[in-house]
Amino acid sequence: MQQAASTVFPPKLTLYYSPKACSLASHIVLEESRLSYEAICVDIRSGANVGPDYLKINPSAIVPALGAGDAVITESQAILSYIADLALESGLMPRPGTRERARAHEWMNWISSSLHVTYRSIFRPQTYAGDHPDAISAVRAHAEKKLVKMLAEIETRLGDSSYALGEEFSAVDAYLFVFYLWSFDERIHAELPARSRYGALAARVWARDAVRVVVARERAVRAYELPPHFASELTTEK
Numbered sequence: 001m002q003q004a005a006s007t008v009f010p011p012k013l014t015l016y017y018s019p020k021a022c023s024l025a026s027h028i029v030l031e032e033s034r035l036s037y038e039a040i041c042v043d044i045r046s047g048a049n050v051g052p053d054y055l056k057i058n059p060s061a062i063v064p065a066l067g068a069g070d071a072v073i074t075e076s077q078a079i080l081s082y083i084a085d086l087a088l089e090s091g092l093m094p095r096p097g098t099r100e101r102a103r104a105h106e107w108m109n110w111i112s113s114s115l116h117v118t119y120r121s122i123f124r125p126q127t128y129a130g131d132h133p134d135a136i137s138a139v140r141a142h143a144e145k146k147l148v149k150m151l152a153e154i155e156t157r158l159g160d161s162s163y164a165l166g167e168e169f170s171a172v173d174a175y176l177f178v179f180y181l182w183s184f185d186e187r188i189h190a191e192l193p194a195r196s197r198y199g200a201l202a203a204r205v206w207a208r209d210a211v212r213v214v215v216a217r218e219r220a221v222r223a224y225e226l227p228p229h230f231a232s233e234l235t236t237e238k
């Protein structure tokens with residue numbers, strides 16, 4: 001007997017991503033999960049996210065979106081948790097009901113609602129300032145100051161742990177990794193703090209096979225910049 005699509009487990013998974021966007025976290029976590037999935041590029045730089053095909057999938061016109069059987073899930077935090085729950089044995093998220101699980105959500109919510117928003121205010125200040133040049137400059141300048149504080153806050157939050165939740169890699173680290181890459185973006189003019197703990201975490205994430213696979217796949221679509229110490233490794237690997 002054929003099962004209805006909505007009851008198939010795990011469902012057919014399709015990730016809609018854009019190179020080096022926040023969707024990179026979901027992309028990494030899917031690869032880490034060892035679940036079967038298809039990755040479809042919706043390049044936001046070329047406006048593919050506002051094309052009619054993608055708007056049918058996600059009317060909000062943002063990535064990531066995850067097709068899961070006959071459903072579409074949006075919002076990084078929801079997608080990351082969902083993938084981790086589908087692949088429980090992979091340990092990508094702590095078990096539901098644990099304090100560690102709450103800590104994971106605390107991190108992810110902070111990343112989504114504060115850290116990501118701060119980067120967006122620098123890269124696309126018009127989102128908050130509209131078209132007025134003074135307002136654009138003010139939003140960007142304020143966000144740069146905020147970013148400096150947030151990167152320092154990440155150092156404090158990490159303490160002596162190797163990863164966000166302790167000594168094991170989790171979905172939170174994949175999410176943090178994206179915003180470590182973004183901290184090298186040339187549109188940021190502020191002098192950023194040293195971020196040595198964050199950098200050490202990112203280096204651990206960067207050393208993972210799944211991360212290399214995903215970054216190579218995304219860079220085959222668009223060869224985005226990597227922090228110089230990561231990029232030089234790729235050159236010497238050739």
Ligand SMILES: N[C@@H](CCC(=O)N[C@@H](CS)C(=O)NCC(=O)O)C(=O)O
Pocket residue numbers: 021022023044049061062063064074075076077112
């Ligand atoms: N809160 C959403 C934010 C998603 C988001 O801002 N995605 C950006 C890429 S990093 C996007 O698709 N931007 C397209 C646009 O705004 O045109 C999440 O965490 O998934």
